[in-house]
Amino acid sequence: LYAAQTSAASTHALSDVAARAAGYGIPGVVVDGNDVFAVRQAANAAVDRARSGGGPSLIECKTYRWRAHTERRGQPELREAGEIEAWKRKDPIALLERQLRxxxxxDDAGLQTMERKIMTALEAAVAFAEASPFPLPEQATDDVFAA
Structure with a gap:
């Protein structure tokens, strides 16, 4: 709904970016990006289509970034009062937990086990990142696609 600090509605007339897919001759679908099952269903359909030779698909997952685009800038004052709180009530993790329950x-025991596994994986990833050397300046464009 935002690109950096600018609302999508301020930058283009389409309410759904997926509508642009028609111009490329591919299917476009809009899904609730906060619903893991809806995203999975759309992704599975797109993968099946691609694997069967049908080509690419565009999946627009409607979701919301609660925090600023970059952490250095802080939270922009461009959002309406209550907007962030309204989206927090649609938290995809909380929604998934409710759906699974x-x-x-x-159950509670399963959730605690899952949370422990996730924290272990996150802590290992942070430790790896902190122990890794910074890339060299000449590597700045490695794995970057530009047409």
Whole structure:
């Protein structure tokens, strides 16, 4: 809904970026980016289409960035009062937890186990990053695509 600090509505007339897919002759679909199951379903359909020779698809996942585009700038004052809090109530992690609990796939013990595994993986990733050397300046464009 925002590109850096500018709302998408201020930069283009389309409410759904997925509509642009038609101009490229590919399907475009809009999904609730906060719903893991909706995203998975759309991704599976796109992967199946691509693997069967149907080509690419555009999946627009509607979601929201609660924090500033960059941490150095702080939170911009461009959002309406309550906007961030309204989106926090749509937290994809909390939504997934509710869905899994409702389906009987998750209980308190399972959640605690999952959280421990996630924290272990995050701590290992942070330790790896902090122990890694900074890349050389000449590597700044490695793995960057520019047409």
């Amino acid at each position: 409702d389906q009987g796939e998750l």
